[in-house]
Amino acid sequence: MAQDTALTANTRLFRPGYAGHNQISARTLGFWLYMLSDALLFTALFASYAVLDTPMNAAGGPIASQIVNPVEGFWQTIAILGSVTCYSLATVAMKNGKRGGTALGIIAAIVLAVVFLGFGVNDLTTLAAHGDGMDRSGYLSAYFVLILTHAIHMGIGILWMLVMLVQIPRYGFNEMVVARMLNLRMFWQFQATVWVCVYIYVYMIGA
Template structure:
């Protein structure tokens, strides 16, 4: 069954799917969990590299963390990404009852807030580079830029994924494959928010202390 259409309705709630359909979605979700674990290892390595390079000997006479991080500005990024996760979570709540408009509205809000996060991050990078603070100045700055940019690239990928899913929901409704992708994207989006909280605490708050 490719597309699930509830008799007399437009989009079925999740309970409309059969047992086999639930098993297939669960299997795909488990596979995505394995990918997420590998992604977590990548970020763990990046955090470890940053911790090692965040030492005076690795700054080559350049700026320290306290001179480049701005916790207040980064707080607005934190609010944007956390609110985006909340909006997407509400979209998946609407998915349980087959509320297509609710799903799309939640995804649109999540998408806009995700774009705001990326815009704030790019603005921060632009300001640093305008001051001559670039990754090639020191090992510390290389670790700083790579860690934050890696997270930003994950966010961009998530936004592209979300945009494609919005189009698919509009065109095809909630097929088994689309429901699986929606649930996996929720997991991916929540993971990126968790990583950003670690970035905010470990880099911005710790650096400014």
């Protein structure tokens, strides 16, 4: 009976007319405003990359067609989209009041995100080991900054998920936890969107 009561307390957050919706909506709106600034940041980085993506700015160093691997980028895309899917399933479990299912979805999302970052780190370290670091040319600077900025955001998302794995069993699905989970979903989906743009523009067109 206690378990049923707890489940009802968790799922009431998703019922029409519940007062906690206003608090969740306010936090979500605030996070939307942050996401707009993040979108401007990546827009500027893409614009810089577009300007510097020329043989002249390569300064005798490698250009996109020499350093990007569309096949490897494809697997990175699968990994990040899989991570987003797993996290979305975690929010479905949250809506149903299932802490175990929510935690499982978050863990799967973290694992796939780590796989994604592993590919990216390997690419950048390989380039740097061959003397083609971000200080080699204007083009490589734009490439490294774009990829690293996205990787940093991914790392922040992974850390955020780890925090949620601690907060869910401790606090349950209260207004604060639900708002953070929903904001994280928005943040994570945005990172996947940015990566798809990177894959299309840098990996597919560049190759």
